[in-house]
Amino acid sequence: MPLNIIEKFSISYMQILDEKGNVDPELEPDLSRDDLLKLYHYMTLSRMVDSRMLNLQRQGRLGTLPACTGQEASFCASVLAIKNTDWFAGSYRELGGRLMRGDSLLNLLYLYNGFEEGSYNYENNRTLPISIILASQLPHAVGLAYGSRLQGEKDTVALVLFGDGSTSEGDFHEALNFAGVLNAPVVFLCQNNQYAISTPRKLQTKSATIAQKAIAYGIPGIQVDGNDVLAVYKSVKDAVTRARNNEGPSLIEAFTYRMLMHTTADDPTRYRDDQEVERWKEKDPLKRFKIFLTNKKLWDDKKQLDLENELKQTIDETVKQFESKNDFKPDAPFDYVFEHPGSTLEEQRMDFLENLKKETEND
Amino acid sequence: MTKINMVQSLNRTLHQIMESDEKVLIMGEDVGLNGGVFRVTEGLFEKYGRKRVIDSPIAESSILGVAIGMAISGLKPVVEMQFSGFSYLMMHQLEGNASRMRTRSRGQFTVPLVVRMPYGGGIRALEHHSESKEVYFAHTAGVKVVIPSSPSNAGLLLKAAINDPDPVIFMEPKRSYRSFKENVSDDNEKITLGSAQILKRGDDITIISWGAMMRDTLKAVQDLEEETGFNPEVIDLLTISPMDTRTIVESVKKTGRCVIIQEAQKSFGPASEIIALINDQALMYLEATVKRVTMYDVPFPLFGRELLYMPSIEKIKRAVLETLNE
Numbered sequence: 001m002p003l004n005i006i007e008k009f010s011i012s013y014m015q016i017l018d019e020k021g022n023v024d025p026e027l028e029p030d031l032s033r034d035d036l037l038k039l040y041h042y043m044t045l046s047r048m049v050d051s052r053m054l055n056l057q058r059q060g061r062l063g064t065l066p067a068c069t070g071q072e073a074s075f076c077a078s079v080l081a082i083k084n085t086d087w088f089a090g091s092y093r094e095l096g097g098r099l100m101r102g103d104s105l106l107n108l109l110y111l112y113n114g115f116e117e118g119s120y121n122y123e124n125n126r127t128l129p130i131s132i133i134l135a136s137q138l139p140h141a142v143g144l145a146y147g148s149r150l151q152g153e154k155d156t157v158a159l160v161l162f163g164d165g166s167t168s169e170g171d172f173h174e175a176l177n178f179a180g181v182l183n184a185p186v187v188f189l190c191q192n193n194q195y196a197i198s199t200p201r202k203l204q205t206k207s208a209t210i211a212q213k214a215i216a217y218g219i220p221g222i223q224v225d226g227n228d229v230l231a232v233y234k235s236v237k238d239a240v241t242r243a244r245n246n247e248g249p250s251l252i253e254a255f256t257y258r259m260l261m262h263t264t265a266d267d268p269t270r271y272r273d274d275q276e277v278e279r280w281k282e283k284d285p286l287k288r289f290k291i292f293l294t295n296k297k298l299w300d301d302k303k304q305l306d307l308e309n310e311l312k313q314t315i316d317e318t319v320k321q322f323e324s325k326n327d328f329k330p331d332a333p334f335d336y337v338f339e340h341p342g343s344t345l346e347e348q349r350m351d352f353l354e355n356l357k358k359e360t361e362n363d
Numbered sequence: 364m365t366k367i368n369m370v371q372s373l374n375r376t377l378h379q380i381m382e383s384d385e386k387v388l389i390m391g392e393d394v395g396l397n398g399g400v401f402r403v404t405e406g407l408f409e410k411y412g413r414k415r416v417i418d419s420p421i422a423e424s425s426i427l428g429v430a431i432g433m434a435i436s437g438l439k440p441v442v443e444m445q446f447s448g449f450s451y452l453m454m455h456q457l458e459g460n461a462s463r464m465r466t467r468s469r470g471q472f473t474v475p476l477v478v479r480m481p482y483g484g485g486i487r488a489l490e491h492h493s494e495s496k497e498v499y500f501a502h503t504a505g506v507k508v509v510i511p512s513s514p515s516n517a518g519l520l521l522k523a524a525i526n527d528p529d530p531v532i533f534m535e536p537k538r539s540y541r542s543f544k545e546n547v548s549d550d551n552e553k554i555t556l557g558s559a560q561i562l563k564r565g566d567d568i569t570i571i572s573w574g575a576m577m578r579d580t581l582k583a584v585q586d587l588e589e590e591t592g593f594n595p596e597v598i599d600l601l602t603i604s605p606m607d608t609r610t611i612v613e614s615v616k617k618t619g620r621c622v623i624i625q626e627a628q629k630s631f632g633p634a635s636e637i638i639a640l641i642n643d644q645a646l647m648y649l650e651a652t653v654k655r656v657t658m659y660d661v662p663f664p665l666f667g668r669e670l671l672y673m674p675s676i677e678k679i680k681r682a683v684l685e686t687l688n689e
């Protein structure tokens with residue numbers, strides 16, 4: 001008997017705004033002037049904050065940090081496509097997206113200076129904290145989305161971000177499968193920045209794309225230019241719309257590049273060459289977005305200068321505040337272990353404080 | 364004789380073993396081209412190639428699962444968990460399979476593999492990069508748990524772990540990775556798994572520790588020796604499980620006093636086990652309650668406060684003095 005083809009699949013790639021700033025008018029999403037400017041604002045802020053934090057790290061004023069430069073379109077345009085009432089979960093490489101969700105630079109400085117006080121403080125409490133355990137946030141997003149629906153919220157969705165390396169973890173596969181089975185309103189956005197730490201994408205998977213992994217779980221998958229704000233926005237918006245309409249989860253692969261080190265503890269010259277980095281500079285997401293805005297008469301050099309000055313001033317002030325004296329208590333790590341700590345832990349807190357007193361007396 | 368640090372010692376041992384035993388294979392995240400995030404596997408990829416030094420996908424569960432298969436097939440995998448904080452993803456393979464394959468197959472299949480992982484605090488790291496969870500592994504029958512404390516014992520223990528016929532969790536105190544150097548001899552010195560080491564003989568008090576805490580413990584002991592002239596016995600556990608109970612019990616019977624320094628949180632740790640052991644076998648010899656200096660039962664604090672929470676030289680000295688004066 002001849003073999004019959006019983007299923008056929010293909011994967012599309014979407015680009016709307018190319019490296020030179022040309023737009024495909026057919027696909028161009030309908031974004032208001034305010035949204036476009038907000039997006040540009042946060043992408044610029046993210047880039048500036050990233051470089052300031054790296055500077056502070058080099059001076060020994062912050063601990064180990066991830067670098068987010070180059071991926072602004074992926075994490076900012078995706079966040080723009082959800083509402084404040086939607087859930088957001090991510091890893092640690094979505095700086096501008098977190099700022100858009102209402103995290104503050106001050107908190108991030110505290111966090112990366114090793115203080116619990118900075119680890120959670122969102123204006124929007126539908127944002128999960130940074131997740132360092134790779135892919136562990138994906139199943140959470142499935143549960144958040146499903147849980148909100150079950151409790152009567154008719155159009156809440158969850159957006160979850162993660163890296164290409166994370167797609168090798170069981171949690172990635174299990175979450176996609178689970179979401180498909182539950183028809184959960186989740187959007188999985190993989191920021192494929194081409195590297196885990198030193199390990200390139202092609203050593204993570206033999207698949208030609210990350211997007212095609214959706215096929216195995218029966219959900220839509222698409223690869224988009226992750227440095228193109230319009231493609232990221234449109235693909236996420238489309239997926240969100242499907243999710244809101246009870247059409248289930250989607251996977252989006254945002255094809256981007258990590259321009260700097262994995263974290264400040266990493267030396268990328270050990271595993272990739274400068275020419276590759278140079279080539280990706282041409283594809284910078286901010287550069288082409290600026291051309292786009294300029295062509296739309298929404299942007300000019302003066303506005304750019306004003307924005308940079310304004311952001312620099314805010315950042316300077318925040319850094320100053322960060323470096324001024326704080327009133328953090330030494331026993332804060334005991335604060336959020338349990339709602340009802342019980343006697344063992346309370347005794348330990350007393351013991352800790354007593355010890356501390358003895359130590360300061362000895363000094 | 365050359366003075367080298369712990370990373371260099373581990374690296375040297377791996378090079379020696381890869382050279383002498385072609386069944387040994389290295390696998391883990393970023394262990395190849397990058398030489399591991401702490402450079403413990405540096406140079407192996409260049410020398411032995413991608414077939415024996417595998418940059419694996421990020422999948423801790425399968426790193427151990429695949430290694431179990433490799434071990435059953437006859438290889439001796441030495442796999443790396445990039446940080447112990449990510450090793451929990453392999454727990455089901457450890458508890459459900461690595462530890463029981465010998466039992467379940469009635470000796471037909473054995474799993475001679477080593478899982479290396481940096482652990483411990485004090486290096487100003489991000490969340491999940493500072494815990495000491497040796498007890499998770501020690502609570503699994505059929506798995507050995509080994510923790511070196513110095514450049515010289517690290518290499519020897521790693522060699523013993525690789526040559527051991529059963530699965531070994533090899534926890535590397537990353538705070539001690541580069542903090543000091545030692546002469547590491549090239550001769551055929553040996554340490555057997557399951558033996559603690561008496562670093563200092565004495566009869567006033569038994570002081571027990573392991574891993575990165577050994578360094579602070581020795582400093583505290585040295586200070587107190589100068590200040591009080593006391594004569595302590597100091598034990599480096601080296602193997603957490605199975606524990607060298609005889610060395611501990613004999614020492615405590617002799618000294619009648621004991622302090623244990625454990626970097627892990629207080630409750631349910633190896634220190635609790637040692638106290639239970641003393642209770643079982645040396646209770647009548649005690650002249651003071653057994654003390655432990657530990658972390659608190661809180662999620663490991665971020666680095667801004669970590670040193671306040673970890674055992675310190677001062678805390679160790681206070682506990683020892685209190686025990687001596689009790």
Ligand SMILES: Cc1ncc(C[n+]2csc(CCOP(=O)(O)OP(=O)(O)O)c2C)c(N)n1
Pocket residue numbers: 093132133134162163164165166167193195196197258262392421423445449452
């Ligand atoms: C479960 C787990 N394993 C290992 C690590 C160590 N680690 C931190 S980041 C990283 C690479 C992650 O790559 P990817 O998912 O592509 O995200 P990116 O860092 O590129 O944003 C690794 C291996 C971790 N954080 N969690």
